[in-house]
Amino acid sequence: MSQIDTAQSIAPAEGARGPRAARTAVEIDQQVVEVISDSGEGAQRCGQSLGAIAARMGNGVWTVEIIPAEIRPPARSVAGASGNRIRLGSRRITNGGDETDLVVAFNEQVLLGRVRAGELKKGCTILLEDKWRDDTDPRISSSYTETHDELVAAGYRVIEIPMERECKKVVQDARRGKNMFALGMLCSIYSLDMELAREQIALTFRKKSQAVIDSNVILLEAGYEWAEANLDFKYRIPAAPAKEPQIVVNGNTALALGVLASGMEICAMYPITPATSASHYLADVFEKVGGVVHQAEDEIAACAFAIGASYAGKCTVTITSGPGYSLKQEAIGLAVMAEIPLVVVNVQRGGPSTGQPTKAEQGDLLTTMFGSHGDAPKVVLAASTVEDCFYSVITARKIAETFNMVVVVLTDASLATAQTPFPRPRFNEAWVAPPVDQTPVPPGTRPYDWDPKTGLARRVLPGQPGGMHTVTGLAHDRDSHVAYDPDINEEGLRARSLKLAALQKTLKPPEVFGGDDGDLLIIGWGSTRGTIEEAVERLRAEGRKVSSLHLRFLQPLPPAINDIMRRFDKVMTIETNWSDHPEEEIIDEHNRRYSALAMLLRARYLVDVDCWTQVRGAPIKPGKICEVIRERLG
């Protein structure tokens, strides 16, 4: 961090348009860049290309889309900011980092949205399209001038750039090409390899004509040249070139690739944000491996369809987000009761109710664990990285079929839209599901022949001669006959519950990040992993005895958590869900509502686990965690 501060202090604040200065690239180890525009101006393409070029150079990259909530927000509106936030680093980047260091904005209004959201670092560099200053509409020109002056007064380093004018010099329709001009500028500022940038453009526009590619390359070069000639600062983020092939995808694409790899062949879904992009991609490619994406008439139907297909012998996945998950709850209970394997993916968003559809939150942990009426034990695991989104689906299918259980995979909007490289997976034959068993069933086989020790029973599938029976959501005995006998009811409840214990016995203890003991243990789950671990690294560099533990399995919990917690003076969770603020007057130990994981850990281990949470619709920043921990530890 200090390197960036130094870099900025070297660059003279006013010196954007000065004569060509001797531009020595200042070495920095990471930086957060934003490119924002109105929808349709291509800021997202610019940002994604920047990330891809840097990734090819071996840099760590973490890209997040900035998406307006509306499809066609009005032009030049505060709520209409569309673009990308790209964090570049020397090492592997595991999260979006802190506030933004440098912004390219196509108008001042979209910029204001980011300023008000507190996303920009104090004094950060803003490269602002200046064409609005001379706009014929006096409201626009004065709004521009006022905002500009305010930002300068607030200490931002605002550099006005004649993007459109410069673009017009080389192409006719400058509005559409500005994004590649911006990409060229960024390539200059971050000393990126222009050859790779040209290749990236060719790749991005591979479905378009050569003329389109050529004109975009011209714009790229124009942006590069302009920055070289007119900007007096330049950075370099050194990188060790990658040795292994890596794939660069967001969490939802990783999830969909996981479905492909898992051997599942049917995905039943209903459109819902932010899960849908996984199904979009899957719909495009699933048929290439013989799979089907079924868009059902509603969330309940999607779940019931998946249960039907699973029942027939082909473990199926249904992908949804919070409200859809709520709707599926009854059907999930049926799969639990009838012991039909099922994979449910919940890409969490802000709640309750419609909440914040495009925003990140970890608010569904308890509902996935305890949801559906009655005792409905199911497996819950949470992907903690983009890479994990891929592997979690494979793991989920395996567990679902081994234990005849519902497995819920939790991710969230921040993983869903974050793009980062991870090692290209090597195909493993064991990922693929075995063929549907159609062998005759030995005489005397009972459809729920629960093992007395583990609760597990061999499943009998339609088509197997001699195995005919009717599965039911009613309480049933080992023959799947409806039963109201109290002993039989408890026998079934016990068997379904024991399966979780049986799975738990196969789990490994989680690994502590940092030191094995100390003053504070932070426990997290899901998408916060990279952020928490980066915060722990920074705090340990300050000499603080802070470690972290990240849980992938939430139900059942892995072993040894209690032993690990005991080695620390204090334990707290950090989560992106609501918890009451203990400092509020009305809140005390009798009414304080803890965050989801804290509540679980307190209940299970009788340990005084504290929590700190933030639910601002955006991922928690590592700097914020450091601040909170410093305060707590004094």
Add this chain to the structure above:
Amino acid sequence: MATAASHCLLRLYEERHELEDYQGGVPRWCTGCGDNAILAAVQRLCRDEQLRPEKTVFVSGIGCSSRFPHYMKTYGFHGIHGRALPVAQGIRMARKDLHVFVNTGDGDCCSIGAAHWIHAIRYNMNMTVFLHDNQIYGLTKMQASPTSPRGLRSNTTPRGTFLEAMQPLTVTLGVQNVSFVAQAVDWIPELLYDIVSAAFRHRGFSFIRIVQRCPEWLPRLYEPWLHDPERVRLLHHDDGLTISPALAKVYRNQESHDPANLDRAREIASCVDPIPVGILYRNPEVPCYEDLRETDHLRTTKFIQTGLEAEFDKFTVWPKS
């Protein structure tokens, strides 16, 4: 979709199945319940078609009629209220080698599961669907259903229902892709069987509304129709049902109706009295969703790997050589 392994297995021996091979648990329905008549017709169909019990699945929701699968000695799926159709669709999508039947009541299909009903018609997946329509919620003890006649006094409408009854046949015939619609009454078993058989033989979503009596909650509802054969109109056609001479003597109210005629089918469907019985509509040309979605590749491990690697290639950043 993959060819199921079972397709490839040789049938090592042929075995004739008798009625008892399809008879599961002893039905717990009330004496005189129309469900018994439907069960008898269906078990006879299975025997006559020699369906292999292990290749046959009955799917149901919740309600009196949804106990049906328990009384068959085939595979069965007794699920949750209103959701039998999507479960059946999932089964069909995964396994085209299975015969899929659905048993659903008027509450299950026309009320809580109405959305699925509408869409199931559109999907037109190959399955035979029995709407056991007794115009009342039986299992929960006499509440009005969407098909209850207007003014019916029930536990939730003690002073009579407020709305006109829903007509399941007109609803079904109003949906795009409808491919088979028939109506039967539980008190003419011969026609019930013929209609069930025609429905089974139609490839697509075969929907039969069966007007049935509930001896417990509405014991007298259909008495006027039982006493007066004129109040039942039999639909016959060379491409539809043929009516036996014995039956034709009793039921003289007849209409020659071509099941290809959708407009006339819709008119017939809206007729409540006399009750039309027979095949209202049949269109074998409507494609089945599971056929439209079928891929012609065998899902071998190699095939999956090739597809997956091609996708990885799209997103791979190769180290600079």
